Amino acid sequence: MLNLKMFVFGKSMSRSVSASRLLYHSSHINFSNIFSSTNCSMCHFSTSSQTDIIPGAMTLPRYLNSVVKFKGPISVFEYMREALTNPLHGYYMHNDVFGQSGDFITSPEINQMFGELISIWIANEWMKLNKPKPLHLIELGPGRGTMMSDILRVFKKLNLLDNVSCHLVEASPKMTRLQAKSLLIDPKTLNDEPNDTQCYCSGVTGDGVHVYWYNHFKSVPPAFSVVVAHEFFDALPIHKFRIILFQKTDKGWREVLIDSDPTDLEGKRFRYVLSPSPTVATKLFVKESDPRCEFEVSPESRIIMNELAIRLEQFGGMALIADYGHDGSLPSVDTFRAYKGHKQIDPLYDPGSADLTADVDFSYLKNNTLNKLISLGPITQKEFLSRMQIGVRMKALLEKCKDEEAKKSIVSGYNMMMDPEQMGERFKFMCFFPGVLKDYLEKMPVAGFSS
Numbered sequence: 001m002l003n004l005k006m007f008v009f010g011k012s013m014s015r016s017v018s019a020s021r022l023l024y025h026s027s028h029i030n031f032s033n034i035f036s037s038t039n040c041s042m043c044h045f046s047t048s049s050q051t052d053i054i055p056g057a058m059t060l061p062r063y064l065n066s067v068v069k070f071k072g073p074i075s076v077f078e079y080m081r082e083a084l085t086n087p088l089h090g091y092y093m094h095n096d097v098f099g100q101s102g103d104f105i106t107s108p109e110i111n112q113m114f115g116e117l118i119s120i121w122i123a124n125e126w127m128k129l130n131k132p133k134p135l136h137l138i139e140l141g142p143g144r145g146t147m148m149s150d151i152l153r154v155f156k157k158l159n160l161l162d163n164v165s166c167h168l169v170e171a172s173p174k175m176t177r178l179q180a181k182s183l184l185i186d187p188k189t190l191n192d193e194p195n196d197t198q199c200y201c202s203g204v205t206g207d208g209v210h211v212y213w214y215n216h217f218k219s220v221p222p223a224f225s226v227v228v229a230h231e232f233f234d235a236l237p238i239h240k241f242r243i244i245l246f247q248k249t250d251k252g253w254r255e256v257l258i259d260s261d262p263t264d265l266e267g268k269r270f271r272y273v274l275s276p277s278p279t280v281a282t283k284l285f286v287k288e289s290d291p292r293c294e295f296e297v298s299p300e301s302r303i304i305m306n307e308l309a310i311r312l313e314q315f316g317g318m319a320l321i322a323d324y325g326h327d328g329s330l331p332s333v334d335t336f337r338a339y340k341g342h343k344q345i346d347p348l349y350d351p352g353s354a355d356l357t358a359d360v361d362f363s364y365l366k367n368n369t370l371n372k373l374i375s376l377g378p379i380t381q382k383e384f385l386s387r388m389q390i391g392v393r394m395k396a397l398l399e400k401c402k403d404e405e406a407k408k409s410i411v412s413g414y415n416m417m418m419d420p421e422q423m424g425e426r427f428k429f430m431c432f433f434p435g436v437l438k439d440y441l442e443k444m445p446v447a448g449f450s451s
């Protein structure tokens with residue numbers, strides 16, 4: 001049984017916080033004493049939207065139209081992958097897409113409370129296991145680096161940074177620069193690592209934590225790891241399948257593909273068509289006995305979950321995944337969407353100019369852990385954050401805050417993250433641990449996942 005006392009949150013950075021006390025009792029955090037003294041801060045919305053100039057006359061719609069002309073309709077997977085991460089024109093590759101001036105806002109960007117509570121979750125679960133070291137903090141798709149920066153700040157206050165390193169899996173050079181800005185002592189110290197076969201960049205934070213960047217999760221060196229992923233899996237490309245009826249009696253699965261729209265003179269609009277016969281993906285991913293009539297599959301999620309399972313089983317650790325999604329039991333799933341300027345728009349119009357996303361199938365994540373991991377959840381964001389005592393944290397922030405506008409921002413951020421009509425129920429949390437910990441975790445329940 002752990003019975004630890006720790007002091008958290010000394011005076012801190014731009015968005016807030018200072019000294020609070022965190023008490024652990026028998027592995028549970030006593031949140032009533034946390035955050036006893038805190039400063040508040042405003043949400044850190046971006047005030048500038050930087051769009052780098054992309055060289056070359058070829059736009060992404062033009063490129064995709066020529067691909068379609070050359071080889072016929074393409075999969076939703078190929079369309080989504082090109083639209084998001086094409087090196088020249090992909091949506092994430094050259095733009096800061098977050099905040100009021102961007103296209104969407106995520107919970108870590110809304111308020112520091114989110115990242116802080118994730119950090120407390122990690123610290124609590126890691127300490128329950130006696131703090132195995134070295135600890136690799138791994139984040140998949142870290143966006144602006146805000147959540148990792150919040151995590152490291154709390155770790156610092158808890159005096160837990162010794163032998164901790166930070167590993168970021170990121171596809172976008174623009175996001176890498178933003179993450180360096182959030183995390184490194186000076187973003188100019190971001191080093192390219194052309195000779196390293198694994199990471200492509202590295203740097204050091206003001207507190208001496210080494211940070212490494214990778215294109216792929218499997219490249220992160222092995223060690224006891226805590227893996228976090230917030231709004232990452234929904235950005236991974238999907239295949240879409242639909243069952244169709246032939247001559248009223250026969251049924252068959254077909255892949256939903258994307259074709260140029262011949263009626264669009266601008267050349268920016270695409271349309272769905274069905275594959276005339278089963279594609280390779282249909283043969284790989286569809287079971288004839290599947291009771292659903294339409295569904296989506298993210299093959300990269302499967303690969304990452306396999307890799308996660310092998311890593312956690314061999315070297316120990318845990319994972320916390322938060323995203324919007326479902327449990328795979330719906331008879332028909334059609335969640336491929338686009339967001340631009342905080343509005344939902346047609347995903348088949350002007351690829352590369354908007355965020356594309358598909359709901360995460362949490363049962364698919366769970367079913368691809370090769371029977372090596374145990375999982376808890378999915379539970380709603382509202383449940384997770386309230387069990388992690390976000391209310392206590394908000395109260396402490398408000399008490400310390402002198403600025404009325406900042407107070408309003410804290411309350412509206414809380415409401416946005418917790419309101420069932422906004423993010424509170426749409427977003428879900430799931431965690432994974434090595435199967436060998438099953439009995440242990442029954443005795444020492446996981447924070448946030450048990451009441």
Ligand SMILES: C[S@@+](CC[C@H](N)C(=O)[O-])C[C@H]1O[C@@H](n2cnc3c(N)ncnc32)[C@H](O)[C@@H]1O
Pocket residue numbers: 084085092106107108109140141142143144169170171172175215229230231232235236
């Ligand atoms: C929706 S953003 C979420 C950012 C951050 N986690 C947050 O909640 O604010 C998705 C992030 O994943 C990155 N990303 C998208 N596809 C990726 C891929 N295939 N491999 C690695 N990173 C990817 C994006 O560049 C971005 O940093």
